[in-house]
Amino acid sequence: MLGKLIRQGGGTRISSAYELTQEILDRDYPWSEWNRYVFAAGDGENISKDSEENVVPLIHEIDANLHAYLEVEDPNGLSFGGNHGDIITEKCGGLDNVVVTHANEKEDSIKCIKDILSTEGDNQ
Numbered sequence: 001m002l003g004k005l006i007r008q009g010g011g012t013r014i015s016s017a018y019e020l021t022q023e024i025l026d027r028d029y030p031w032s033e034w035n036r037y038v039f040a041a042g043d044g045e046n047i048s049k050d051s052e053e054n055v056v057p058l059i060h061e062i063d064a065n066l067h068a069y070l071e072v073e074d075p076n077g078l079s080f081g082g083n084h085g086d087i088i089t090e091k092c093g094g095l096d097n098v099v100v101t102h103a104n105e106k107e108d109s110i111k112c113i114k115d116i117l118s119t120e121g122d123n124q
Contacts, residue, residue: 012042012045012046012047013046013047013050014040014042014046014050014051014054014055014084015050015051015054015055015058017040018038018040018054018055018058018059018062019058021038021062022058022061022062025038025062025063025064031063031064035065036062036063036064036065037064037065037066037068038059038062038064038066038067038068039066039068039069039070039116040068040069040070041069041070041071041072041109042069042070042071042072042082042084043071043072043073043074043082044071044082044083044084044085044086045082045084046082046084051083051084051087051088052087052091055084055087055088056087056088056091056092059088059092059095059098060092060095064097065097066097066098066099066116066117066119067092067095067097067098067099068098068099068100068101068116069084069085069088069099069100069101070101070102070103070109070112070113070116071084071085071100071101071102071103072102072103072109073102073103073104085100085102088100099115099116099119101115101116
């Protein structure tokens with residue numbers, strides 16, 4: 001019954017976080033002087049086309065050792081199937097410095113973070 005009461009409300013615009021990240025990194029942490037890691041986590045929900053039209057280009061623009069996205073599934077099965085992680089995988093999966101992983105259970109999150117960080121050595 002609860003699942004029928006929950007609706008997808010929209011409003012998430014993931015690219016705003018990437019825009020702020022780019023601003024902070026460019027201003028305070030020059031690529032020539034710092035190792036840079038961009039890590040985001042979410043439930044995969046995003047305003048229509050923001051992932052493809054804004055986030056993907058920002059991933060290409062932001063110089064970083066690693067771009068990582070951890071998509072967390074709702075443990076109660078009430079998620080609406082956000083596809084941000086799938087879009088990043090499709091559009092950026094061929095890049096050596098992009099990793100997308102999924103946590104299906106709360107306990108999976110730490111393992112996913114370790115898996116993400118373990119790929120950094122493969123990208124050099």
